[in-house]
Each structure stands twice: as structure tokens, then as C-alpha cells.
Amino acid sequence: MLHSTVNQLFEQLVTCEQFLDSCGELMWRDKLREALIVDAAGNEALDLDLLLSYFSQGEAFFELELSSDLGHRVSETTETGANSHLVTLRLDIYYLAQRCRDESNQSIVIISSSL
Known part of the structure; x- marks a missing residue:
């Protein structure tokens, strides 16, 4: 069970990193x-x-908003969708990280063996 949760968390982190990179949020x-x-x-x-x-x-990762005014690579037509996608990714990461910590009772979890 834990390995599955760790794997899901890792996948969501990679997806979020790639998404932020594509939007210019380095x-x-x-x-x-x-x-x-x-x-x-x-x-x-x-x-x-x-x-x-x-x-x-x-840290306020929950407050991050993507905006062309802030130099992100989003346009007026894509800004709302991009921010909606970011909200979903953030919530997934947060809840999966909480679940990993609850299931493992540890602050560090191994991902190599769970992939």
C-alpha cells in the first residue's frame, strides 16, 4: 500500500515539476x-x-498563481486552465505526501524500491 502511494506521489511531483518548467516557474x-x-x-x-x-x-506554495504579468509562460486564454491544473497537482501532492507520512510514520520514504 505504501509503495503505491509513494509511487503516485513521485509521479505527481514529476508531472508538477514539468508543468511548472513549461510555464517558466523555475x-x-x-x-x-x-x-x-x-x-x-x-x-x-x-x-x-x-x-x-x-x-x-x-513557504506559500498554495498561494502560487501563474500569470503572464508575473513572467509565466501563460496567456490570457490559458491562464485560468493552467491555474486550475496547478491547484489539482498541488492538492494531489499535498494529500499524497500526508498519506505517505501517515502510512510510514517516517519523514523520509524510499522511492527506488517502489518504482
Whole structure:
């Protein structure tokens, strides 16, 4: 069960990173990549505490809005759809990360063995 949740979370993170990259939102793309780590044994892992910290008021990933006025690669016609997609990705990532932490009782989960 946990491996499935970790795999889903990893897939959503990759999708979100690619989406942010395509929109020109490099700061949050890079922050999401920081949650992917290599543990002492050389396994790829996700730092759930770091990832979940991005959803706290201090980091405000929940407040990110894509806008051409802010230099993002979206137009007036695509801005609403892009922001709607971002909201869905963010919620998926948040809830999957919470579920991973609840299921594992750990702040770091291995993804190499779950792919």
C-alpha cells in the first residue's frame, strides 16, 4: 500500500515539476526537486517533511498563481486552465505526501524500491 502511494506521489511531483518548467516557474520547480534526495545507502527517497513544509504559510506554495504579468509562460486564454491544473497537482501532492507520512510514520520514504 505504501509503495503505491509513494509511487503516485513521485509521479505527481514529476508531472508538477514539468508543468511548472513549461510555464517558466523555475523557483518552485527547483524547490520541488529539493524534496527528492539520495539517502545514505544510495536509494532515491522523498523528504516528506520538506515537501509538506512548502504548504505551510511560510513557504506559500498554495498561494502560487501563474500569470503572464508575473513572467509565466501563460496567456490570457490559458491562464485560468493552467491555474486550475496547478491547484489539482498541488492538492494531489499535498494529500499524497500526508498519506505517505501517515502510512510510514517516517519523514523520509524510499522511492527506488517502489518504482
